[in-house]
Amino acid sequence: xxxxxxxxxxxxxxxxxxxxxxxxxxxxxxxxxxxxxxxxxxxxxxxxxxxxxxxxxxxxxxxxxxxxxxxxxxxxxxxxxxxxxxxxxxxxxxxxxxxxxxxxxxxxxxxxxxxxxxxxxxxxxxxxxxxxxxxxxxxxxxxxxxxxxxxxxxxxxxxxxxxxxxxxxxxxxxxxxxxxxxxxxxxxxxxxxxxxxxxxxxxxxxxxxxxxxxxxxxxxxxxxxxxxxxxxxxxxxxxxxxxxxxxxxxxxxxxxxxxxxxxxxxxxxxxxxxxxxxxxxxxxxxxxxxxxxxxxxxxxxxxxxxxxxxxxxxxxxxxxxxxxxxxxxxxxxxxxxxxxxxxxxxxxxxxxxxxxxxxxxxxxxxxxxxxxxxxxxxxxxxxxxxxxxxxxxxxxxxxxxxxxxxxxxxxxxxxxxxxxxxxxxxxxxxxxxxxxxxxxxxxxxxxxxx
Ligand code: ADP
Ligand code: MG
Numbered sequence: 001x002x003x004x005x006x007x008x009x010x011x012x013x014x015x016x017x018x019x020x021x022x023x024x025x026x027x028x029x030x031x032x033x034x035x036x037x038x039x040x041x042x043x044x045x046x047x048x049x050x051x052x053x054x055x056x057x058x059x060x061x062x063x064x065x066x067x068x069x070x071x072x073x074x075x076x077x078x079x080x081x082x083x084x085x086x087x088x089x090x091x092x093x094x095x096x097x098x099x100x101x102x103x104x105x106x107x108x109x110x111x112x113x114x115x116x117x118x119x120x121x122x123x124x125x126x127x128x129x130x131x132x133x134x135x136x137x138x139x140x141x142x143x144x145x146x147x148x149x150x151x152x153x154x155x156x157x158x159x160x161x162x163x164x165x166x167x168x169x170x171x172x173x174x175x176x177x178x179x180x181x182x183x184x185x186x187x188x189x190x191x192x193x194x195x196x197x198x199x200x201x202x203x204x205x206x207x208x209x210x211x212x213x214x215x216x217x218x219x220x221x222x223x224x225x226x227x228x229x230x231x232x233x234x235x236x237x238x239x240x241x242x243x244x245x246x247x248x249x250x251x252x253x254x255x256x257x258x259x260x261x262x263x264x265x266x267x268x269x270x271x272x273x274x275x276x277x278x279x280x281x282x283x284x285x286x287x288x289x290x291x292x293x294x295x296x297x298x299x300x301x302x303x304x305x306x307x308x309x310x311x312x313x314x315x316x317x318x319x320x321x322x323x324x325x326x327x328x329x330x331x332x333x334x335x336x337x338x339x340x341x342x343x344x345x346x347x348x349x350x351x352x353x354x355x356x357x358x359x360x361x362x363x364x365x366x367x368x369x370x371x372x373x374x375x376x377x378x379x380x381x382x383x384x385x386x387x388x389x390x391x392x393x394x395x396x397x398x399x400x401x402x403x404x405x406x407x408x409x410x411x412x413x414x415x416x417x418x419x420x421x422x423x424x425x426x427x428x429x430x431x432x433x434x435x436x437x438x439x440x441x442x443x444x445x446x447x448x449x450x
Pocket of ligand 2: 318319
């Protein structure tokens with residue numbers, strides 16, 4: 001029986017699973033881990049016409065490459081699918097039945113709140129090892145210490161190191177799927193050995209951001225910090241597999257094989273965050289044309305999110321990055337969700353968040369439009385903090401009564417008009433990103449820089 005596969009369409013992204021040298025000069029040679037884009041089908045279903053990232057085209061064998069798909073969060077993806085939360089010793093033992101040496105799970109300790117217990121099935125018996133927190137690190141034997149549970153599990157998977165057995169098979173929490181497996185399946189897992197990590201270039205909420213090199217290309221690498229942020233980290237990577245636009249920072253892939261358990265690898269944005277860029281260059285260097293181009297870039301990225309029903313929730317100049325060739329791209333999809341979900345509002349950046357989002361957790365593309373208005377204000381004030389000279393606690397009450405910031409010095413009136421439209425208290429009255437992009441494009445075409 002043969003499996004009939006629907007042919008891949010032009011534009012499909014692939015990643016190479018093997019090296020291919022090419023037999024004729026019509027072929028496109030590539031190495032394992034390289035990204036390719038399908039250009040066209042051929043008469044032979046086993047061959048495609050494709051191009052590499054340098055734009056070179058040629059024929060490639062279909063079975064050497066894997067299609068990359070957006071990862072859909074149907075089941076709950078987890079970096080720690082073996083973590084079962086607060087269950088009792090007895091429940092753990094039932095979960096590890098029938099006995100199978102090396103089958104394991106981690107639970108929260110019932111006797112010692114805050115500590116964990118590693119439960120391992122071993123020759124017909126379940127052993128419970130207490131994991132204690134000591135000086136911010138996790139340990140079982142007070143000899144080997146770990147930053148997080150993933151590292152601990154990785155260690156005892158490779159080596160029993162004093163336990164009754166090494167960890168061989170995770171007992172998965174019901175309804176979860178190992179995120180690691182899912183990233184492999186969808187073609188987004190990269191090989192650690194192809195990545196070289198260089199210096200630290202930023203500090204994120206979930207962990208450090210480092211400069212790296214992946215197959216000769218500079219990349220940015222986000223590395224997870226601890227267990228508490230693991231899920232948010234996964235969510236960010238997950239969203240990024242579904243997005244592709246020139247004004248969104250592009251995901252290259254994730255690395256899930258290392259101790260660190262997950263790295264997010266994205267394109268490197270040489271000029272750093274837009275807010276730092278604006279502040280360090282200032283009015284004397286950046287002309288109106290440049291400010292307009294940044295605004296237009298961001299509006300295009302946001303129009304794409306709008307069209308695909310993604311809500312960013314944390315749009316601000318600090319979360320826009322600037323590339324070597326001065327293109328602004330939206331990044332930081334840690335809070336991004338497919339439209340209509342609600343969330344915890346306690347950690348929100350108040351000055352950027354719309355009143356209805358703060359008040360009723362009503363996040364929508366329209367609340368992103370509000371934030372875009374604040375971002376425009378940041379751009380035209382060269383990176384000032386919004387609502388200057390107003391105490392943070394007074395911002396929301398004032399804004400609720402209709403207060404709006406003044407135009408930044410030298411801001412073109414047509415741009416200030418857009419800001420005010422974005423800050424309409426009635427979300428439905430705000431423009432769409434499409435309309436904003438059209439207006440900004442019009443300004444550019446007519447050289448309305450002042
Ligand atoms: P967080 O999720 O905590 O907000 P960010 O993604 O904003 O973390 O990253 C923190 C900082 O790291 C950014 O402000 C920027 O300076 C740097 N950074 C992040 N991603 C990149 C990248 N792709 N290229 C260059 N620098 C980056
Ligand atoms: Mg950020």
